Amino acid sequence: MGLHGRISWQHPFMEPVDWGIDSSPARFPGVSGDGFAPVDSDDPWDMPVVLAASRQGYEPAPEAPMWTFLPAVWPASARAWILDTRIRHARISCDGKPAQVVPWCTADYFEVEADANELLAECGLPPRPAGRLWLLKSPPDPHSLHGTLELLVKSATGAGLDRMASLAFVEHVRLTLPELFRERRPPVRPSSQ
Numbered sequence: 001m002g003l004h005g006r007i008s009w010q011h012p013f014m015e016p017v018d019w020g021i022d023s024s025p026a027r028f029p030g031v032s033g034d035g036f037a038p039v040d041s042d043d044p045w046d047m048p049v050v051l052a053a054s055r056q057g058y059e060p061a062p063e064a065p066m067w068t069f070l071p072a073v074w075p076a077s078a079r080a081w082i083l084d085t086r087i088r089h090a091r092i093s094c095d096g097k098p099a100q101v102v103p104w105c106t107a108d109y110f111e112v113e114a115d116a117n118e119l120l121a122e123c124g125l126p127p128r129p130a131g132r133l134w135l136l137k138s139p140p141d142p143h144s145l146h147g148t149l150e151l152l153v154k155s156a157t158g159a160g161l162d163r164m165a166s167l168a169f170v171e172h173v174r175l176t177l178p179e180l181f182r183e184r185r186p187p188v189r190p191s192s193q
């Protein structure tokens with residue numbers, strides 16, 4: 001199976017999910033070529049390109065394991081990705097000495113991707129492409145990614161689902177998102193004649 005077949009995939013009970021394998025990294029106004037230079041930070045908001053993207057309504061996708069799948073089911077018109085140029089860090093301590101902050105080694109990056117892809121497989125999803133930082137635009141209401149995630153959790157809980165990454169949770173989110181993105185129009189008032 002080729003790379004495209006592993007990234008764009010359909011579970012028997014779900015619509016196809018799409019990791020945007022054929023898409024290019026997003027470009028945002030105001031970011032020069034050095035905007036993609038390595039950033040010595042764990043926080044995506046420290047990346048100049050993320051700040052530029054936020055001016056167009058994008059926010060970094062959550063990195064919590066329960067949301068690993070989110071970019072694959074998010075509407076393609078409201079998502080983008082950039083190269084993740086962050087230099088990530090770990091705290092280590094040996095022999096009772098104070099902890100030190102050190103950059104991740106290559107194995108740490110691979111371990112994070114392997115863990116994410118294992119969780120995705122448990123949810124019935126294909127592996128994600130490595131090295132991407134996903135940016136998501138929220139629906140018109142509630143205006144923030146955090147508010148959208150709260151609505152999705154509340155909806156799933158109301159449907160009797162556990163608040164954890166699972167095939168049922170992924171499917172619920174996939175089916176709920178289009179409703180959240182539908183344009184909200186004010187009610188039409190009958191004209192008085």
